[in-house]
Amino acid sequence: MRMTVIGCGYLGAVHAASMAELGHDVVGIDVDEAKIAALASGLPPFFEPGLPELLDRALATGRLRFTTDYAEARGNAVHFVAVGTPQQPGALAADLKYVHAAADALAxxxxxxxxxVGKSTVPVGTARALAARLEGTGAVVAWNPEFLREGFAIxxxxxxxRLVYGLPDEPDSRDLVRATLDEVYAATIADGTPVVATDLETAELVKSAANAFLATKISFINAMAEVCEAAGADVTQLADAIGHDARIGRRFLNxxxxxxxxxxxxxxxxxMARAGELGADQALTFLREVDQINMRRRSRAVDLAREALGGSVLGRKIAVLGLAFKPDSDDVRDSPALNVAAQLALQGASVLCHDPRAIENSRRRFPELSYVATIAEAVRDADAVMVLTEWNDYRELDPVLLAEQVAQPIVIDGRNCLDSAAWRAAGWRYRALGRPREALVPAFA
Structure with missing residues (x-):
């Protein structure tokens, strides 16, 4: 099929290359000339494992091209909208200006x-508003939310x-859209991927609800970490125990x-903002606490560092290992790790930051922080080491060798990703969120 992908950021670039991989003829459109030039050269402007190779294959076939010219979309049967929907400045609500601009340019x-076909994460009701905006063009609007995980996007x-189709109400149009999307994803469906076909509003809510549930699960275990610290319990062992319950599961209980x-x-x-607009704000008040629990963890990590260093970080050298919000990504948007590094610096610590991929993005956001190219540079003569992103580079560190390079063997495990027994055996004072100061005896088995 001939198709367009509007918006060539993280979502759009991956989707465009993947659709070409499936055999479709794809044109990616974005207003950012530098981004388009990079993608056309096979160089994604962000890190995603496997994407450069996927781009190279797709570009070599001639089935994928990138442009800033919307006229290149003329004659294509399907147009995916994959632009960003950032938070509005000074408000909770999503800013839909890029969605509206894409529709106006495409019309x-x-x-x-x-x-x-909308792929962006939007407030419920956006699809119908977009259909009204495009009224008169003869085009039909559907919604096909994305569920990508950075690091596993391809x-x-x-x-x-699963594939989710948000389809229009009119029966004939609904059937035609379903058939078209089935053709787009024919290879994926043939592999056994289930399809959930529903109305526009439900499709929009699927992504919002999925993200809300995941955020709630993560914040739940972090709330338990607060209780564990107060009680002297171990949150990792707690998570293991409740994770055996099939109704709960262990995933994302870290x-x-x-x-x-x-x-x-x-x-x-x-x-939350959209629920308030719909008069259903009380249904999602719990998400406010989910958000607050999540934000408290950053301050608590700084508290742990201060406690471990005798009550103050002023003038102390701290190695921060990890800046991206998750491993296998260079994304530092709202990154807890980068936020902690900045807080430590504001409190007078001498912070040396390392990350395998996210240094340049971090430097653009916090140029006042100090960045180094190697772990050895970061930890040399450090008073404390903080592991804030669970890259394998840090998981696999040898605590015995590392202890020889630091001024004090103090480690703050911000992701509970290190082998606490091994680090303690190597002479480190090990601290982590939701875990006791010393190993529990007897250990839970």
Whole structure:
């Protein structure tokens, strides 16, 4: 099929390359000339494992091209809208200016029967508003939310755990849109991916609800971490125990700094804002506490560092390992790790920051912090080491060798990702969110 992907950021670039991989003829459109030039050269402007190779393959076939010219969309049967929906300045609600701009720019090239498919995460009701905005073009609007995880985006696009179609109300149009989307994803469906076909509003809510549930699960275990610290219990062992319950599950029950990035924080806030507009604000008041629990973890990590260093970080050298909001990403949007590094610096610590991928993005946001290219540079003569993103580079550190490089063997495990027994055996004072100062005896088995 011939298709357009509007918006070539994280979502759009991955989707465009993946659709070409599935055999479609794809044009990616974005107003950012530098971004388009980079993608056309096979160089994504962000880090995502496997994406450069996928881009190279797709570009080499001639099935993928990038442009700033919306006229290149003329004649394509399907137009995916994959632009950003950031949080409004000074408000909780999502800013839809990029969605509206994309629709307005696309409208002149649309012809009757064209399908405009939203992929962006939007407040419920956006699809119908977009259909009204495009009235007169003859195009039909559908919604097909994305469920990408940074670091696994290609796998999640080519082999998702489900496809959701938000279809129009009119029966004939509904059937035609369903058939078109089935053709778009024919290879994926043939692999056994289930399809959930529903109305526009439900499809929009699926993404918001999924993000809200995930954020709630993460904040729940972080709330338990607060209780564990007060009681002298171990949150990791607690999570293991309750995770055996099939109704709960162990995934995403990892206490630590909490969630960040460009999706969960702003999406749960936008969900609360939209519920308020609909008069259903009381249904989502719990998300306010979810957000607050998440934000408290950052301050608590700073508290742990201050406690471990005798009550003050002023003038102390602290190695911060990890700046991205999660491993296998260079995304520092609303990153808990970067926020903690900045808080430590504001309190007078001498902070040396390292990350395998996110240094340049971090420097653009916090140029006043000090960044180093190697772990060895970061930890040399450090009074404390803080592991704030669970990169394998840090998980696999040898605590015996590292102890020889620091001024004091103090480690703050902000992600509960290190082997606490091994670090303690190597002579480190090990502290972590939601865990006791010393190992529990006897250990839970």
């Amino acid at each position: 002149p090239v649309l012809t009757p029967g064209d399908l405009v 796998e999640d696009t080519l082999h998702p755990d 206490a630590g700094l909490g969630f960040g990035g460009g999706c969960l924080p702003k999406d749960i806030r936008a969900f």
